[in-house]
Amino acid sequence: MNAHHKPGLIGAMLSTAVSAVGAAAAGALLIMALMLSEALAATCLASPQQAYASLLAQETAQLQARTQTVVNINRAGEGELVSLHGIGSNKAQAIVLYREMFGGFQTVDDLAKVKGIGQKTVEKNRARISVQDE
Known part of the structure; x- marks a missing residue:
């Protein structure tokens, strides 16, 4: 029924x-x-x-929304950052710490300067990362 x-x-x-x-x-x-x-x-x-x-x-709709959303790495909190491929809680905290210490990211490639994040992670997420407000 x-x-x-x-x-x-x-x-x-x-x-x-x-x-x-x-x-x-x-x-x-x-x-x-x-x-x-x-x-x-x-x-x-x-x-x-x-x-x-x-x-x-x-669940599929939520996953698609998460994987299609562009994340501004100069403004995003930990919750948004963990939606990126290969970024867990520790790496998200490292991104926020790097941003606070060095004043943010000038380019998407600068993300690879964060300890524990390599160029492969940057490439996997390139289409979803922004460093400026759009």
Whole structure:
């Protein structure tokens, strides 16, 4: 049964669940229900194959967004820097430290001056790295 095509089904199911667990657990159940959007609840109630396909599509879209975003290495924080290929938390911190010590990067190739980052890493990320605001 797909809750997405049955308006009010989620509410009815919650009412049944609250009746079943009693008043003590009803508060926690209602808090959980508030945290779920009806779309998410519908996905959870769909078949396992539909739920998997939906989650896979969301992950794919997020991955594509991360791998297509241009990162300004003179302004990016650690969270943005780790989206680059071959850049983990330690290297991201090293980039930020280098930037603070030397005043930023003049060219994309300057990234290879950071300890632990080689020319191969720069080349893998060249299309996604910027040193100036665009």
